Amino acid sequence: MRNTWLVARREFTENVQTKGFWLGVITTPLLLLLAVNAQRWLDSRTPTRAFVVVDPGGLYVEAIDAAIERLHQREVLREFGQYVSKHALRDEAPTALDLEDTPAVDVDKLIEQVSDANPAAVDAFVTKGGVTMALAMIQGRLAADAPPFEEPRRSFVRVPLPDGIDPEASPADVAEALRPWLRGDRTIPLDDRNVDLFAAVVIPPEVIDHVIRPGGMPQPPSTAESVQFWAANLADTDLASEVERAINEAQRREAFAELDVDEATVRAAQGTSVPMVKLNPTKAAGREQVSMADQIRQWAPAGFVYLLWISIFAIASMLLNNTIEEKSNRLVEVLLSSITPWELMTGKLAGIAAAGLTMVSTWLAALVGVLWWQAGPQAEFARSLLEVVTGSGLLPAFLAYFVLGYLLYGSIFLALGSICNTLKEAQNMMQPVMIVMIVPLLTMVFIPKDPNGTLARVMSWIPLYTPFVMMNRAAASPPAVDFYGTSVLLACSVLFTLWLAGRIFSVGILRTGQPPRLVELLHWLTRRDAAS
Amino acid sequence: MSTEAPVLILENLRKTFGSFTAVDGVSLTVPRGSVYGFLGPNGAGKTTTLRMALSIYQPTAGSIRVLGRPSALEVRHRIGYLPEERGLYKKMRARDIIAYFASLKGMPTAAARARADELLERYGLAEFARYRCEALSKGMGQKVQVLATIAHAPEFVILDEPFSGLDPVNQQVLEELIDDLRRAGTTIIFSTHIMEHAERLCDRLVLIARGRAVFDGTLSEARRMIPRRILLRTTGDPDGLRQVPGVVGIERLTDDQFELTLTEDGEPDAVLAACFQNGLPLLAFDRSEPTLRDVFLRLVGPADAVEEVA
Secondary structure, three states: OHHHHHHHHHHHHHHHOOHHHHHHHHHHHHHHHHHHHHHHHHHHHOOOEEEEEEOOOOOOHHHHHHHHHHHHHHHHHHHHHHHHHHHEOOOOOOOOOOOOOOEOOOHHHHHHHHHHOOHHHHHHHHHOOHHHHHHHHHOOOEOOOOOOOOOOOOOEEEOOOOOOOOOOOOHHHHHHHHHHHHOOOOEEEEOOEEEEEEEEEEOOHHHHHHOOOOOOOOOOOOHHHOOEEEOOOOOOOHHHHHHHHHHHHHHHHHHHHHOOOOHHHHHHHHOOOOOOOOEOOOOOOOOOEOEHHHHHHHHHHHHHHHHHHHHHHHHHHHHHHHHHHHHHOOHHHHHHHHOOHHHHHHHHHHHHHHHHHHHHHHHHHHHHHHHHHHHHHHHHHHHHHHHHHHHOOHHHHHHHHHHHHHHHHHHHHHHHHHHOOOHHHHHHHHHHHHHHHHHHHHHOOOHHHOOOOHHHHHHHOOOOOHHHHHHHHHHHOOOHHHHHHHHHHHHHHHHHHHHHHHHHHHHHOOOOOOOOOHHHHHHHHHOOOOOO | OOOOOOOEEEEEEEEEEOOEEEEEEEEEEEOOOOEEEEEOOOOOOHHHHHHHHOOOOOOOEEEEEEOOEOOHHHHHHHEEEEOOOOOOOOOOEHHHHHHHHHHHOOOOHHHHHHHHHHHHHHOOOHHHOOOEHHHOOHHHHHHHHHHHHHOOOOOEEEEEOOOOOOOHHHHHHHHHHHHHHHHOOOEEEEEEOOHHHHHHHOOEEEEEEOOEEEEEEEHHHHHOOOOEEEEEEEOOOHHHHHHOOOEEEEEEOOOOEEEEEEOOOOOHHHHHHHHHHOOOOEEEEEOOOOOHHHHHHHHHOHHHHHHHHO
16 A cells, blocks of 8 residues: 555656646646637637628618618627626625526527617617717716726728729629629728728619519529629628628518508517426426526536546556656566555556646636636626536536546556557557547537437446446436446446456566567466466 | 575576576575675576566466565565666656655655665765756666665665676776675675676676576585686696696697696695696696686586677
8 A cells, every 4th residue: 555655656746747747737728718718819800891782773772781880889789788797886796696597598599689689779779879878877887997998890891882893884794893802802991991892792773673572483593683792701601691681671671561561560579479488307396497507417517528538538648658668668677576566556547647637627727717717797607607517416426437437548558558668559559449439529419419318328338438428428317227337337347457457567567579469468367377 | 604594595496488488497595695696698587587586577386485485575675676677767856766766665755765865975976866867877877776776775685787887987886885785784686797796796606597597606616617727838748747636637738838627626736836846847837716707608608608708
């Protein structure tokens, strides 16, 4: 026991002093910060995009302008909301958010709401005077050190046609003439700079005769009879969809008028809905409603599986490298004249696990820290999220599966390391193990959708996958037979693998020359005197 | 020789790896307090025998008693072992590595550290105590490893090829260290193929060739294994010396050079006296003792030994 402890302590102190360890400790939070901020940074970097509208018939240009303005005001409103919640004085503690009672958000519905952005709210904001008015209203309720509110940059600006293009020409000719600008060969002035033309919306007047109406024979419209959206950038579809929506809105409004239907009435009718709640029969009476917490619990396991996989793999690899070092410089002989192979092996397993866990804990701490720091107004949400995760019983499961999974893979890696002389040899031997290990990562996304389905159940019973798959299923209360059965099987497999690895380790660690063939390995395992 | 129980007894030790027999029935006894040499060419089975003595390998057959126990594992805290191939943890500091190995041998951690400092000081390495092993020269690293081997003050030390790779100065330091250990009563086994070291340091030695112990005994016993020779240079005829008891042969090497072969108890002094009695005009009389090298060559056979002794 003492020797195991001594070996473990050395492995720990030596490993936490390596550059690799500190690199691992530092890079993960850095990457995390980067990932969190990348989107924000990219947004701030995206330039204001200029586009032209060619609408000789004057059909939709006003509708498009209005839609683009509304889009901008929506941005302003959102930024302003964040600005206020960040800098406003708080008279009372923020109301604690209880995720257990917050109904689960239907993601599709949420997107719909946000993207349609409740036109009434935006319109109200604008008609009341926009930001200027709003700022005046909250004057005196802002913290003294609050920076002035900065209106966000416009995402899109409509610019006039470039000089030299005849707006009276046919739309097809205008589109042709715009090509050099759209390709980026020529630039157009915007404010006091010259920018690329992002897109051109060409609206042939005859499009009005080809409006698609329900009941009509669907006929594929020709380009000349369609609204044309010209843009070299295919990835940024925001403008295209905004324009399409604006045109259709305008067209429908027209249709309401033609049919002599009051638009407000239609909107009122469209705004009605029947309440619907999602209930989970396994929850306590009175609290059956599927809550945010339930959803987090449903999806958090996937995060844990990923963390489990990364940490087991990273730590077991450390073990492999370290064993090969000891073997290649023959230190192992001195060690084995002092302690048994078993003590050496268990000491290494424990010491490196401690070093690895330290690293994983710093990752977790970084994750929590970044969440906290970045969340700002959502700090309440982040805290509640943590409470849900810590209170859900997922953490003990994670720890248990980490220990068992690590012992399983760690002993396999140790045995591999003990029969290889160089890292290169080991990498060849690792390939099959890698293929086996990649599987739970691939199934990670499918399993929560059918957590007690055939795939999940079958994989749970394969000890190599038990930790990952059972972790994945943890939220779906798998059948007791699965839970206990696989746990027992996993524990037995761990013991068996440890024993097996111990035998291979004690023979292999002193061996030099070619790695043994499979037949030889079997020989080591079966012969009584082979293990030494 | 001490009358105490021997430190190591090997009886009919055998070790096979698959179809290959590495050690084929070695028996030997290492008395307490002796410096015991393990001689033999590469691949003779020295290291395998030592590893079995240390219970790193289990023998295929035969019995072992180390410090009175059937397995070195039971007494490993009283044994120090320096393997033939050297290695240190590259990133560890000299002092830490000595202390680590001492603590694995059962020394309390604090005592092990103090002992490491003391040893580094005594053998002139104090200034390198805080160096990482990768920053040490090869010879220095080897010294650190020897110190790590003896840090827990073992009563029985096994050194496998301790001199290989050391320059003459460091060889001298190591010889002194072995001498220190001997005077402290430590029993030492060391394997070597440098006969001069064995001659200088060993009380007893075993010669291993092709997995067998071809000789086990004291240095003088070893010398007696081969006939004594006298080299004579004379202008006269040494034939009359055949009458001297113990002389078994005279061979003419060159015009005036003769080699006399004596039996084991033949007295070179008697031969010299006879030379004077016979009035033989002596140009030279060389009664050199047979060296261990001669014994080695004779027992191992030139074919096996050529690589080693060259």
